[in-house]
Amino acid sequence: MDKQPDLCRVEDALGILVGKWKPIILLYLLQEGTKRFSELKRSMPGITQKMLTKQLRELEDEDIIERVVYPQVPPKVEYSISEYGRSLEPILEAMHEWGTKHTLHKMNKLNKKSM
Protein backbone atom coordinates (compact mmCIF):
# COMPACT_ATOMS: atom_id res chain seq x y z
CA MET A 1 0.00 0.00 0.00
CA ASP A 2 2.86 2.35 0.72
CA LYS A 3 3.63 4.37 -2.31
CA GLN A 4 6.30 7.01 -2.09
CA PRO A 5 5.57 8.09 1.48
CA ASP A 6 7.02 11.52 0.84
CA LEU A 7 4.77 12.18 -2.09
CA CYS A 8 1.53 11.46 -0.35
CA ARG A 9 1.69 13.92 2.55
CA VAL A 10 -0.67 16.16 0.65
CA GLU A 11 -3.47 13.92 1.74
CA ASP A 12 -2.73 14.46 5.42
CA ALA A 13 -3.43 18.15 5.01
CA LEU A 14 -6.34 17.45 2.72
CA GLY A 15 -7.94 15.07 5.16
CA ILE A 16 -8.10 17.77 7.78
CA LEU A 17 -9.79 20.32 5.55
CA VAL A 18 -12.24 17.92 3.99
CA GLY A 19 -15.65 17.98 5.54
CA LYS A 20 -18.65 19.88 4.42
CA TRP A 21 -18.33 22.61 7.05
CA LYS A 22 -14.69 22.55 8.06
CA PRO A 23 -13.42 25.31 5.78
CA ILE A 24 -16.28 27.53 6.86
CA ILE A 25 -15.68 26.84 10.53
CA LEU A 26 -11.97 27.51 10.21
CA LEU A 27 -12.36 30.72 8.26
CA TYR A 28 -14.98 31.94 10.66
CA LEU A 29 -12.90 31.26 13.75
CA LEU A 30 -9.80 32.72 12.12
CA GLN A 31 -11.73 35.84 11.35
CA GLU A 32 -13.80 36.21 14.50
CA GLY A 33 -11.57 34.71 17.14
CA THR A 34 -13.14 32.83 20.03
CA LYS A 35 -16.78 31.87 19.60
CA ARG A 36 -19.18 29.76 21.53
CA PHE A 37 -21.12 26.86 20.13
CA SER A 38 -24.39 28.70 19.68
CA GLU A 39 -22.68 31.56 17.88
CA LEU A 40 -21.06 29.17 15.46
CA LYS A 41 -24.36 27.46 14.84
CA ARG A 42 -26.19 30.71 14.28
CA SER A 43 -23.58 31.90 11.80
CA MET A 44 -23.93 28.77 9.67
CA PRO A 45 -27.47 28.51 8.41
CA GLY A 46 -28.29 24.96 7.51
CA ILE A 47 -25.88 23.11 9.75
CA THR A 48 -27.31 20.76 12.33
CA GLN A 49 -26.08 20.47 15.88
CA LYS A 50 -24.90 16.99 15.21
CA MET A 51 -22.78 18.01 12.25
CA LEU A 52 -21.34 21.05 13.97
CA THR A 53 -20.37 18.95 16.97
CA LYS A 54 -18.83 16.29 14.77
CA GLN A 55 -16.76 18.64 12.65
CA LEU A 56 -15.58 20.54 15.72
CA ARG A 57 -14.54 17.30 17.43
CA GLU A 58 -12.55 16.19 14.42
CA LEU A 59 -10.74 19.51 14.20
CA GLU A 60 -10.09 19.38 17.92
CA ASP A 61 -8.70 15.86 17.66
CA GLU A 62 -6.13 17.18 15.18
CA ASP A 63 -5.27 20.05 17.54
CA ILE A 64 -6.42 22.61 14.98
CA ILE A 65 -8.95 24.19 17.31
CA GLU A 66 -9.26 24.49 21.08
CA ARG A 67 -12.32 23.77 23.14
CA VAL A 68 -12.94 25.31 26.55
CA VAL A 69 -15.82 24.18 28.71
CA TYR A 70 -17.13 26.44 31.45
CA PRO A 71 -18.71 24.30 34.16
CA GLN A 72 -21.87 26.30 34.72
CA VAL A 73 -25.59 26.24 34.08
CA PRO A 74 -26.53 26.83 31.39
CA PRO A 75 -23.45 25.31 29.78
CA LYS A 76 -20.96 27.45 27.88
CA VAL A 77 -18.35 26.11 25.50
CA GLU A 78 -15.94 28.23 23.54
CA TYR A 79 -13.99 27.35 20.45
CA SER A 80 -10.97 29.02 18.92
CA ILE A 81 -8.18 28.35 16.47
CA SER A 82 -5.13 26.95 18.21
CA GLU A 83 -1.71 28.40 17.69
CA TYR A 84 -0.88 25.28 15.75
CA GLY A 85 -4.06 25.61 13.71
CA ARG A 86 -2.99 29.03 12.50
CA SER A 87 -0.29 27.37 10.45
CA LEU A 88 -3.09 26.32 8.12
CA GLU A 89 -4.06 29.89 7.38
CA PRO A 90 -1.67 30.43 4.44
CA ILE A 91 -3.00 27.30 2.80
CA LEU A 92 -6.61 28.37 3.27
CA GLU A 93 -5.83 31.77 1.84
CA ALA A 94 -4.04 30.27 -1.14
CA MET A 95 -6.98 28.00 -1.81
CA HIS A 96 -9.44 30.82 -1.49
CA GLU A 97 -7.46 32.93 -3.92
CA TRP A 98 -7.10 30.10 -6.39
CA GLY A 99 -10.78 29.24 -6.03
CA THR A 100 -11.76 32.79 -6.86
CA LYS A 101 -9.71 32.72 -10.04
CA HIS A 102 -11.06 29.34 -10.94
CA THR A 103 -14.60 30.57 -10.64
CA LEU A 104 -13.80 33.26 -13.20
CA HIS A 105 -12.08 30.69 -15.37
CA LYS A 106 -15.22 28.60 -15.48
CA MET A 107 -17.39 31.60 -16.26
CA ASN A 108 -15.19 32.52 -19.21
CA LYS A 109 -15.45 28.98 -20.45
CA LEU A 110 -19.24 29.09 -20.36
CA ASN A 111 -19.38 32.45 -22.08
CA LYS A 112 -17.30 31.19 -24.96
CA LYS A 113 -19.73 28.37 -25.53
CA SER A 114 -22.74 30.66 -25.75
CA MET A 115 -21.08 33.02 -28.23
Next chain:
Amino acid sequence: MDKQPDLCRVEDALGILVGKWKPIILLYLLQEGTKRFSELKRSMPGITQKMLTKQLRELEDEDIIERVVYPQVPPKVEYSISEYGRSLEPILEAMHEWGTKHTLHKMNKLNKKSM
Protein backbone atom coordinates in the same frame (compact mmCIF):
# COMPACT_ATOMS: atom_id res chain seq x y z
CA MET B 1 -9.31 37.79 1.33
CA ASP B 2 -13.00 37.69 1.92
CA LYS B 3 -13.78 35.31 4.70
CA GLN B 4 -17.54 35.64 4.71
CA PRO B 5 -18.72 32.04 4.71
CA ASP B 6 -21.05 32.51 1.79
CA LEU B 7 -18.31 34.09 -0.29
CA CYS B 8 -15.70 31.55 0.57
CA ARG B 9 -14.05 30.00 -2.46
CA VAL B 10 -11.85 27.61 -0.54
CA GLU B 11 -14.23 24.82 -1.36
CA ASP B 12 -13.86 25.38 -5.08
CA ALA B 13 -10.18 24.59 -4.83
CA LEU B 14 -10.81 21.82 -2.35
CA GLY B 15 -13.35 20.15 -4.60
CA ILE B 16 -10.79 19.80 -7.34
CA LEU B 17 -8.17 18.16 -5.16
CA VAL B 18 -10.55 15.86 -3.35
CA GLY B 19 -10.66 12.38 -4.73
CA LYS B 20 -8.81 9.37 -3.55
CA TRP B 21 -6.21 9.46 -6.33
CA LYS B 22 -6.18 13.05 -7.50
CA PRO B 23 -3.28 14.35 -5.44
CA ILE B 24 -1.22 11.35 -6.46
CA ILE B 25 -2.09 11.80 -10.12
CA LEU B 26 -1.29 15.50 -10.02
CA LEU B 27 2.01 15.10 -8.21
CA TYR B 28 3.02 12.32 -10.53
CA LEU B 29 2.23 14.26 -13.68
CA LEU B 30 3.87 17.38 -12.30
CA GLN B 31 7.03 15.42 -11.66
CA GLU B 32 7.13 13.18 -14.65
CA GLY B 33 5.54 15.32 -17.32
CA THR B 34 3.47 13.64 -20.02
CA LYS B 35 2.42 10.06 -19.36
CA ARG B 36 0.13 7.64 -21.06
CA PHE B 37 -2.77 5.89 -19.42
CA SER B 38 -1.03 2.58 -18.92
CA GLU B 39 1.98 4.24 -17.35
CA LEU B 40 -0.22 6.06 -14.88
CA LYS B 41 -2.01 2.88 -14.03
CA ARG B 42 1.20 0.95 -13.53
CA SER B 43 2.59 3.62 -11.25
CA MET B 44 -0.42 3.48 -8.95
CA PRO B 45 -0.77 0.01 -7.52
CA GLY B 46 -4.29 -0.64 -6.41
CA ILE B 47 -6.14 1.73 -8.67
CA THR B 48 -8.70 0.31 -11.06
CA GLN B 49 -9.13 1.40 -14.65
CA LYS B 50 -12.51 2.79 -13.86
CA MET B 51 -11.24 4.97 -11.05
CA LEU B 52 -8.23 6.17 -13.00
CA THR B 53 -10.43 7.10 -15.93
CA LYS B 54 -12.92 8.84 -13.70
CA GLN B 55 -10.42 10.91 -11.79
CA LEU B 56 -8.64 11.87 -14.98
CA ARG B 57 -11.92 12.95 -16.59
CA GLU B 58 -12.80 15.12 -13.63
CA LEU B 59 -9.44 16.81 -13.67
CA GLU B 60 -9.74 17.26 -17.42
CA ASP B 61 -13.19 18.79 -17.05
CA GLU B 62 -11.68 21.42 -14.78
CA ASP B 63 -8.90 22.06 -17.33
CA ILE B 64 -6.26 20.96 -14.85
CA ILE B 65 -4.89 18.27 -17.11
CA GLU B 66 -4.78 17.75 -20.87
CA ARG B 67 -5.72 14.61 -22.71
CA VAL B 68 -4.40 13.75 -26.15
CA VAL B 69 -5.75 10.80 -28.09
CA TYR B 70 -3.69 9.25 -30.87
CA PRO B 71 -6.05 7.65 -33.38
CA GLN B 72 -4.24 4.39 -33.89
CA VAL B 73 -4.46 0.72 -33.07
CA PRO B 74 -3.76 -0.09 -30.35
CA PRO B 75 -4.98 3.18 -28.87
CA LYS B 76 -2.63 5.59 -27.18
CA VAL B 77 -3.73 8.36 -24.84
CA GLU B 78 -1.42 10.80 -23.15
CA TYR B 79 -2.07 12.95 -20.12
CA SER B 80 -0.22 15.99 -18.84
CA ILE B 81 -0.65 18.93 -16.51
CA SER B 82 -2.06 21.94 -18.35
CA GLU B 83 -0.49 25.34 -18.07
CA TYR B 84 -3.49 26.35 -16.04
CA GLY B 85 -3.15 23.29 -13.85
CA ARG B 86 0.35 24.31 -12.87
CA SER B 87 -1.15 27.17 -10.89
CA LEU B 88 -2.15 24.52 -8.36
CA GLU B 89 1.45 23.50 -7.74
CA PRO B 90 2.16 26.03 -4.95
CA ILE B 91 -0.92 24.85 -3.11
CA LEU B 92 0.04 21.21 -3.44
CA GLU B 93 3.53 21.99 -2.22
CA ALA B 94 2.22 23.95 0.73
CA MET B 95 -0.08 21.10 1.65
CA HIS B 96 2.70 18.59 1.28
CA GLU B 97 4.93 20.63 3.55
CA TRP B 98 2.23 21.14 6.12
CA GLY B 99 1.28 17.48 5.98
CA THR B 100 4.83 16.45 6.66
CA LYS B 101 4.98 18.64 9.76
CA HIS B 102 1.61 17.42 10.89
CA THR B 103 2.77 13.84 10.71
CA LEU B 104 5.60 14.72 13.08
CA HIS B 105 3.17 16.60 15.29
CA LYS B 106 1.03 13.52 15.66
CA MET B 107 4.05 11.34 16.39
CA ASN B 108 5.13 13.66 19.20
CA LYS B 109 1.67 13.55 20.61
CA LEU B 110 1.71 9.76 20.70
CA ASN B 111 5.14 9.63 22.27
CA LYS B 112 4.07 11.89 25.10
CA LYS B 113 1.24 9.56 25.94
CA SER B 114 3.49 6.53 26.21
CA MET B 115 5.99 8.30 28.46
Next chain:
DNA sequence: CCGAATCCCAGGCGATACTG
Protein backbone atom coordinates in the same frame (compact mmCIF):
# COMPACT_ATOMS: atom_id res chain seq x y z
C1' DC C 1 -4.72 -0.27 -24.96
C1' DC C 2 -8.25 2.46 -23.25
C1' DG C 3 -12.52 3.01 -21.17
C1' DA C 4 -17.82 2.44 -20.67
C1' DA C 5 -21.55 -0.12 -18.13
C1' DT C 6 -23.23 -2.50 -14.14
C1' DC C 7 -23.63 -3.90 -9.57
C1' DC C 8 -22.47 -3.23 -4.76
C1' DC C 9 -21.10 -1.40 -0.21
C1' DA C 10 -19.36 1.88 3.48
C1' DG C 11 -19.50 6.08 5.22
C1' DG C 12 -20.57 11.08 5.01
C1' DC C 13 -24.32 13.78 5.70
C1' DG C 14 -28.94 15.19 7.23
C1' DA C 15 -33.71 15.27 9.88
C1' DT C 16 -35.55 14.47 14.07
C1' DA C 17 -36.02 13.58 18.86
C1' DC C 18 -34.07 13.27 23.49
C1' DT C 19 -30.89 14.74 27.82
C1' DG C 20 -28.11 17.10 31.77
Next chain:
DNA sequence: CAGTATCGCCTGGGATTCGG
Protein backbone atom coordinates in the same frame (compact mmCIF):
# COMPACT_ATOMS: atom_id res chain seq x y z
C1' DC D 1 -27.02 25.70 26.00
C1' DA D 2 -24.55 22.12 24.24
C1' DG D 3 -24.55 18.16 23.25
C1' DT D 4 -26.29 12.35 22.17
C1' DA D 5 -29.02 8.85 19.88
C1' DT D 6 -31.47 6.91 15.87
C1' DC D 7 -32.74 6.45 11.42
C1' DG D 8 -32.25 6.76 6.50
C1' DC D 9 -30.61 8.78 2.11
C1' DC D 10 -27.17 9.59 -1.17
C1' DT D 11 -22.63 9.45 -3.25
C1' DG D 12 -17.73 8.11 -3.71
C1' DG D 13 -15.26 4.37 -4.48
C1' DG D 14 -14.37 -0.62 -5.80
C1' DA D 15 -14.96 -5.45 -8.43
C1' DT D 16 -16.18 -7.13 -12.48
C1' DT D 17 -17.53 -7.43 -17.15
C1' DC D 18 -18.09 -5.93 -21.94
C1' DG D 19 -16.64 -3.11 -26.22
C1' DG D 20 -13.91 -0.53 -29.99
